[in-house]
Amino acid sequence: MYCSRCGTWTPDSAFTCARCGEPLTPAAPVREAAEAPAPGVEPEPSAPAGPAPRYAGFWRRLATMFVDGLVLFFPDAILRVSLGLPTVFSAHVLRQDEMGRFLFAIAVSTATWWLYCGLLESSAWRGTLGQQLLGIRVGDRGGRRISFARATARYFAQWLSVMLCGIGYLFNLWTRHRQTLHDMVAGCVLTVPGPSPEPVPGGMIIAEHSS
Helix, strand or coil, X not given: CECCCCCCECCCCCCECCXXXXXXXXXXXXXXXXXXXXXXXXXXXXXXXXEEEEECCXXXXXXXXXXXXXXXXXXXXXXXXXXXXXXXXXXXXXXXXXXXXXXXXXXXXXXXXXXXHHHHHCCCCCCCHHHHHCCCEEEECCCCCCXXXXXXXXXXXXXXXXXXXXXXHHHHHCCCCCCCHHHXXXXXXXXXXXXXXXXXXXXXXXXXXXX
């Protein structure tokens, strides 16, 4: 080998340079980047492709909205009756003394729906009562349980779908992962039991490219 300090050649067995006394370190042998498998040893097989998740369709999701609306109708109706208001929203002109009670009922109803959806969708059940009944599970794009903050974002993003005359709900009919507009905003997907006919390597959910 050659001394890195003065360039003098020295035997490989020497520990110091005979000329300048520089300590010598033998170069470590370079391993090949890829080694051929030993004879008779088969290479480890790669992970098999898992089935793609099955996403919740339009009619199933519509049925969950009907069930959830039915569940929350009764406590909302009881609140309205106790405030001296009609049990459902009506087109009659509110009197001045009814306006405050009406706005209070709207605020309580909104908070009830928010907590109902946010707490249940982020819970271990991963869905509201209607979603559980119809076999729908709410998750993120990787199929994992969502947080309460993400469930909250999904609930209030539904107002965008409503303000667009319901078109945001119809996104479910043509998006790749059957997402609505509020699903895409919150980064969520709704799945149902059973594999999809389309295989996806590793069984992972591919993120919606349009969101």
